[in-house]
Amino acid sequence: MKLSNCIKVLMGATFMLGCAQMAEAKTKLTVYTAIEPEELHGFKQAFEKENSDIDLQWVRDSTGIITAKLLAEKDNTKADIVWGVAATSLLMLKDINMLEAYSPKGVDSLNKKFLDKDATPSWVGQRAWVASLCYNIYEAKKHNLPQPTSWADLLDPVYKGHLVMPNPASSGTGFLDVSSWMQIMGEDKAWEFMDGLHENIGVYTHSGSKPCKMAAKGEFPIGISFAYKGAQLKSKGAPIEVIAPKEGLGWDVEAFGIIKSSENKEAAKRFADWSVTKEANVIYNKGYAVVALDGVAQPVKNYPEEAMGLMIDNDFLWAAANRTRILKEWETRYGTKSEAK
Amino acid sequence: MNTATTTTYHNHRSTFRQRLSHLGKEDIIMLIALIGISLSMLVAIIFPLFGMFSKSFQNNSGDWVGLGNFIEYFSSPGLVGSISNSIWVSLLTTVITGLAAFVYAYALTRSCMPGKKIFRALSSIPILAPSLLPAISLVYLLGNQGLIREILMGESVYGPIGIVIGMCFYIFPHILMIMITALSTSDARLYEAAEVLGAGPVRIFFTVTLPGARYGLISAAFVAFTLAITDFGIPKVIGGNFNVLATDIYKQVVGQQNFSIGAVVGMILLIPALVSFAVDRHVRKKQTAQMSARSEPYRPKPHKLRDGLLFAFCTMVALFLLTIIGTAAFSSLVKFWPYEMSLTLQHYDFNANDPNGWAPFFNSLTLSAVTAVVGTLMIFFGAYFVEKTKQFALIRSLVQVMAMVPMAVPGMVLGLAYVFFFNAPGNPLNGIYGTMVILGLSTIAHFYTVSHLTLTTALKQIDGEFEAVSASLKAPFYKTVARVHFPICLPAISDVAIYLFVNSMTTVSAVVFLYAPDTKLASISVLNMDDVGDQAPAAAMAMMIVMTSIAVKTLHVFITKGINARTSAWKNASR
Amino acid sequence: MTGMIKKPQGSDVQPMAYLEINNVTKRFGDFVALDDVSLTVNEGEFVCFLGPSGCGKTTLLRAIAGLDFQSEGRLVHNKKDISHLPPVQRDFGIVFQSYALFPNLTVAQNISYGLSVREMGRDKVEARVRELLETVGLQDSYNKYPTALSGGQQQRIALARALANKPGLLLLDEPLSALDAKVRIKLRHEMKELQRNLGITTIMVTHDQEEALSLADRIVVMNHGIIEQIGSPLEIYRNPASAYVADFIGxxxxxxxxxxxxxxxxxxxxxxxxxxxxxxxxxxxxxxxxxxxxxxxxxxxxxxxxxxxxxxxxxxxxxxxxxxxxxxxxxxxxxxxxxxxxxxxxxxxxxxxxxxxxxxxxxxxxxxxxxxxxxxx
Incomplete structure (x- = not known):
């Protein structure tokens, strides 16, 4: 009697173990990404619906951190694919030979602007995100803050302590702001501009979307962020305007590239293939107005109309090559704001 | 000469062999257990710290650079500024919390004010929450859209103000416990003597109360300072651009992947912890010597004015604690602060707010449960072998010393040390990197000392001859452990289990460097959500942690009652 | 030393060396706790190790029990070399000054702790416990917890527990020191009687000369790790072998x-x-x-x-x-x-x-x- 019970329990346990192992049999694909967390769930669901044998494991952090992590980990990295990370960063990874060149099926139909120029691209763009200001109408009225229309407006002392922007060392958005100012104004002028801007900044944030979220909550009335976040929050009912400063807008491409040292290249390639499909591009378009596959993009609600035209002629190669130097200088100048006081 | 040496060598070896061959079955079990315990402690505590130590003298590619990293660190003004920032903020926190906790403890031990039990219970609230929680609450209270921001008179909460207030909340219960102990070990006879000699209450306070508690106060001050200077959650959330050591280490390691400088900051963070550890040890010895077996506990007499004032003070402190936790709870339910203050549960829908959804919460539950069970058993057996075995003195003292080390190692430093040690390509234990195992190991190691001391104290109170008696009765030692030591220590064991559970739920510092996407914890999720500006969901997750801790604590109260009911049969049996 | 053998009381047969202690030395670092001690204990004898604290008497007892191993020397118990056996494999029962009763177990559970239900059966274990309780005169305490008993009663339970396995050797480590004077004297008599009735070879460690004189068949006076004198209480009292013994006794x-x-x-x-x-x-x-x-x-x-x-x-x-x-x-x-x-x-x-x-x-x-x-x- 007792023995048979034991056997039953053992059989049950074996069965459960077996089930667990079947679940384990899925390929775990480790994806390093900087895409906004709330979007990731949708991508995972859409991809895994058709690829049930692959389990996407997101390692999500801000662009700067993902980049630094990859640069430090090099060949030891746990990443199989870098996905949804600034092209500037992927260029740096390509430079140190971490990326595997691969042409995803259907890559030819993508807009060439979004692709690595090599015959077999090492990185493939997905969509572009564009700098913007988030301006809280309600708080602005309370504090008598005029609506800025240009970057230069932000130097007005009236904004002192009311601005918030992402730290370019950790945030991709922060870096594209800085690199675009340099491309618009020239490097020396840009530093001058930032010196002034620094006087008005309340805090620097870790992530690129946080300034807009803070603006939406009125914590700081004006956030230097990116257009998609502003549009999304406005659609949710936040009392903000999404402003495209008239001098021009920095932007970067979210792109993906397969890691050379990956042991799951087959799965990585399948994810890469999926990432250029129309289906994926439709999801990209949910937030971002500019996507790699032409003809897919639909206007995004509350997205600043003029933004498209204001996108600067971004020199990714220059940005990637100078990224380390610029960030070091930035850290020296503003990294310890409290020290200056 | 040569022959002589060889002979002695042979002699030694033969006696050693002899001894080995004379070990009984039980001795061998004990020896294996002791070796196992000391090896795990070496791996979990000593080797990683050594790894960090050596890393601080290497560049990021692993080449020896001598003091190069230290020179680089000390020559960058920004980073060194963090040292002075850290020090003055921690000092201020220490003074404020120290005073508040002293008065609070004084009220609990030396007055007849009403509601002592409730005040005591309320004072432990902060322990149940991750240190990120007070910072998040403070944003809602004192931030630019804060409920009561006016009290800052235009000053920004982002920076030293926010850090200090948050720290006061987080550190308060820890040093309150030390203060209560210090104040409740005073000898009533001294007070009687002072009164008989005609000393007034003020004189008695300065000549009897303060000197009697001074060691406890010193110890509390150092603990407060160490906690303040090593905490990372509060400055991370509310520090703004005000840099401190703990956020530096995070920025250097996570933000810039600059492990060498991270190791340097880690070494610097070890200093206050080591000093406070040494002071604490020294002071503890004095404290026990001060209290003789003949001392009589002090029983306060009612005094209207004093009791009234103390009651008012304690109410204020308790209100502060409740406000912080209440604000977190409230903000997690508000739809869109500050524009749409209607209540909703949407922020608790973590699947919509975090790439890992609810998984981190369940990861935390798993980690806490496993840590509580496995950790408690491991620490119990460690304490048992140290305390109750007679042989293998060398290994036992080694284990005892190693058990004290984690007390002096801040969580962040331990976590970083784990990165260096376990992620090293040549390490055979590399496999546990990025798994739940490393999180559990680091958590157990991080909270080892207090648990070890609790269980050692409990075991010390058990008659040392039980082992001899059971051996004479032909019962193996493990039978006696199971039938006698374990049941007797059950209250202490359950305390340790709860301590480990709650701390595993709330800790951020050690695990922040060690989690992988599928082992992310609830506390890390709070950190990440706050990082991207999703403060309401962050507050919601923090509240999930608090509620879990409360639930477990409540369960613990009932379990303790059950244990007491069972043990009272033999504990207080009247003749 | 082994020459001084006294016949156990009431026995005509030639006394047998039941426990032999040969040249036992125990060092703790540089400190010599036992210095080349030799001694023979006969079957059925009651021997007291007497001396001030630190004289080595407890160390010797613990060496006999195997609780602390001697650094050198041999121990032979009932013709078996036990010098290096762990305590579990030796044949003794022990009572400590603290009694060392398991507080969370009842009196019966304490006494039956070393009795195997699997080998003996539940009924026999219970019978044995009752028998032992009767021997020590505490039949009513079967289901009580130790804390419910007085010091003297606890001492009796500890004695009953030590006897449960019918050990060949009973070791008593200052068993009466924790009791008040009156209880001590009463228990002293009871213990002597019990020992005589059971005929169990007993070694007791004590610093109380009166206790040793009244209980022991032979007294071993120890000082600084050596044996000063072995002899019957009267011999020791009347003819102390050294000024030390003379001073220590009476x-x-x-x-x-x-x-x-x-x-x-x-x-x-x-x-x-x-x-x-x-x-x-x-x-x-x-x-x-x-x-x-x-x-x-x-x-x-x-x-x-x-x-x-x-x-x-x-x-x-x-x-x-x-x-x-x-x-x-x-x-x-x-x-x-x-x-x-x-x-x-x-x-x-x-x-x-x-x-x-x-x-x-x-x-x-x-x-x-x-x-x-x-x-x-």
Whole structure:
């Protein structure tokens, strides 16, 4: 009697173990990404619906951190694919030979602007995100803050302590702001501009979307962020305007590239293939107005109309090559704001 | 000469062999257990710290650079500024919390004010929450859209103000416990003597109360300072651009992947912890010597004015604690602060707010449960072998010393040390990197000392001859452990289990460097959500942690009652 | 040492060496706790290890139990070499000063702790527990917890537990020290009776000479890790083998003296006869004369009595059944003092008061002489 019970329990346990192992049999694909967390769930669901044998494991952090992590980990990295990370960063990874060149099926139909120029691209763009200001109408009225229309407006002392922007060392958005100012104004002028801007900044944030979220909550009335976040929050009912400063807008491409040292290249390639499909591009378009596959993009609600035209002629190669130097200088100048006081 | 040496060598070896061959079955079990315990402690505590130590003298590619990293660190003004920032903020926190906790403890031990039990219970609230929680609450209270921001008179909460207030909340219960102990070990006879000699209450306070508690106060001050200077959650959330050591280490390691400088900051963070550890040890010895077996506990007499004032003070402190936790709870339910203050549960829908959804919460539950069970058993057996075995003195003292080390190692430093040690390509234990195992190991190691001391104290109170008696009765030692030591220590064991559970739920510092996407914890999720500006969901997750801790604590109260009911049969049996 | 074997009481057979302790040495670092100790315990014997704390008696007991291993030497128990066996494999029961009763187990569970239900069966275990409880007179305590019992009762339970396995050897480590004086004396008698009835070989460690004298068949007096003397209580009391033993057991006067002839010594101006005890010592050798206060002759001392001293009564202390007098003997050089017992009758008959000069005698049969002066003891 007792023995048979034991056997039953053992059989049950074996069965459960077996089930667990079947679940384990899925390929775990480790994806390093900087895409906004709330979007990731949708991508995972859409991809895994058709690829049930692959389990996407997101390692999500801000662009700067993902980049630094990859640069430090090099060949030891746990990443199989870098996905949804600034092209500037992927260029740096390509430079140190971490990326595997691969042409995803259907890559030819993508807009060439979004692709690595090599015959077999090492990185493939997905969509572009564009700098913007988030301006809280309600708080602005309370504090008598005029609506800025240009970057230069932000130097007005009236904004002192009311601005918030992402730290370019950790945030991709922060870096594209800085690199675009340099491309618009020239490097020396840009530093001058930032010196002034620094006087008005309340805090620097870790992530690129946080300034807009803070603006939406009125914590700081004006956030230097990116257009998609502003549009999304406005659609949710936040009392903000999404402003495209008239001098021009920095932007970067979210792109993906397969890691050379990956042991799951087959799965990585399948994810890469999926990432250029129309289906994926439709999801990209949910937030971002500019996507790699032409003809897919639909206007995004509350997205600043003029933004498209204001996108600067971004020199990714220059940005990637100078990224380390610029960030070091930035850290020296503003990294310890409290020290200056 | 040569022959002589060889002979002695042979002699030694033969006696050693002899001894080995004379070990009984039980001795061998004990020896294996002791070796196992000391090896795990070496791996979990000593080797990683050594790894960090050596890393601080290497560049990021692993080449020896001598003091190069230290020179680089000390020559960058920004980073060194963090040292002075850290020090003055921690000092201020220490003074404020120290005073508040002293008065609070004084009220609990030396007055007849009403509601002592409730005040005591309320004072432990902060322990149940991750240190990120007070910072998040403070944003809602004192931030630019804060409920009561006016009290800052235009000053920004982002920076030293926010850090200090948050720290006061987080550190308060820890040093309150030390203060209560210090104040409740005073000898009533001294007070009687002072009164008989005609000393007034003020004189008695300065000549009897303060000197009697001074060691406890010193110890509390150092603990407060160490906690303040090593905490990372509060400055991370509310520090703004005000840099401190703990956020530096995070920025250097996570933000810039600059492990060498991270190791340097880690070494610097070890200093206050080591000093406070040494002071604490020294002071503890004095404290026990001060209290003789003949001392009589002090029983306060009612005094209207004093009791009234103390009651008012304690109410204020308790209100502060409740406000912080209440604000977190409230903000997690508000739809869109500050524009749409209607209540909703949407922020608790973590699947919509975090790439890992609810998984981190369940990861935390798993980690806490496993840590509580496995950790408690491991620490119990460690304490048992140290305390109750007679042989293998060398290994036992080694284990005892190693058990004290984690007390002096801040969580962040331990976590970083784990990165260096376990992620090293040549390490055979590399496999546990990025798994739940490393999180559990680091958590157990991080909270080892207090648990070890609790269980050692409990075991010390058990008659040392039980082992001899059971051996004479032909019962193996493990039978006696199971039938006698374990049941007797059950209250202490359950305390340790709860301590480990709650701390595993709330800790951020050690695990922040060690989690992988599928082992992310609830506390890390709070950190990440706050990082991207999703403060309401962050507050919601923090509240999930608090509620879990409360639930477990409540369960613990009932379990303790059950244990007491069972043990009272033999504990207080009247003749 | 092994020569001093005494037959167990009430047995005609040749005593058997039940436990042999051969050249046992125990070192703790540089400290020598036991220095080459040898001893034989016979079957059924009650042996007491007596000595001050730190003399090595407990160390020796723990070596016998295997709780602390000796550094050198051999132990043979019932013809089996147990020198290196762990305690579990030795055959003894033990009672500690603290009783070491498991507080969370009932009296019955404590006593049956070493009894295997699997081997004996539940009924037999219970019967054995009841039998033991009856032996120690605590039948009613079966289901009680130790904390519900008095110290003396706990001690009996500890004894019952130690006897449960019917061990060959009963080890008692200061078993009575934690009890009040009255309970101690009562339990002492009970223990002796129990030991005699069971005939179990017993070794007890104690620092209480009275306990040792009243309980033991043989006493082993220890000091600084060596055995000073082994003998029956009477031997030890009457014929201490050393000044140390003389001092440790009972009250004793120590008088500095010098050897004069083969059977005479001098103390100051006095010349005293002693037995043949100083025969082997050279003339002028410093010696110590020991005599117990109760052996000092105070009645019927005449000029003809041997070894007469003139003394002054310095102090008289009433001790209930007799008086203890402190006497000063000026002729002995310095201010040598001698204690003597005065009976109630003597005090009454002679109406002695302080400052009186009287004559006393030190009977040579009761005097013991040891070489060396008393500082060297």
């Amino acid at each position: 009250d004793m006067n120590f008088l500095d003296a010098e050897v004069l002839t083969d059977n005479q010594i001098t103390i100051g101006n006095y010349t005293l006869d002693v037995d043949q005890q100083v025969k082997h010592l050279p003339k002028g050798e410093k010696v110590t004369v020991c005599i117990r206060p109760e052996d000092v002759m105070v009645r019927n001392v005449t000029a003809d009595t041997a070894n007469v001293l003139d003394v002054e009564v310095l102090d008289v202390e009433f001790l209930g059944s007799f008086y203890r007098a402190i006497l000063s003997c000026h002729g002995m050089g310095g201010d040598m003092e001698i204690s003597a017992n005065f009976s109630i009758n003597l005090m009454r008959d002679h109406a002695l008061s302080l400052g009186d000069h009287i004559k006393i005698a030190l009977p040579k049969k009761r005097s013991r002489v040891f070489s060396g002066d008393k500082q060297a003891r």
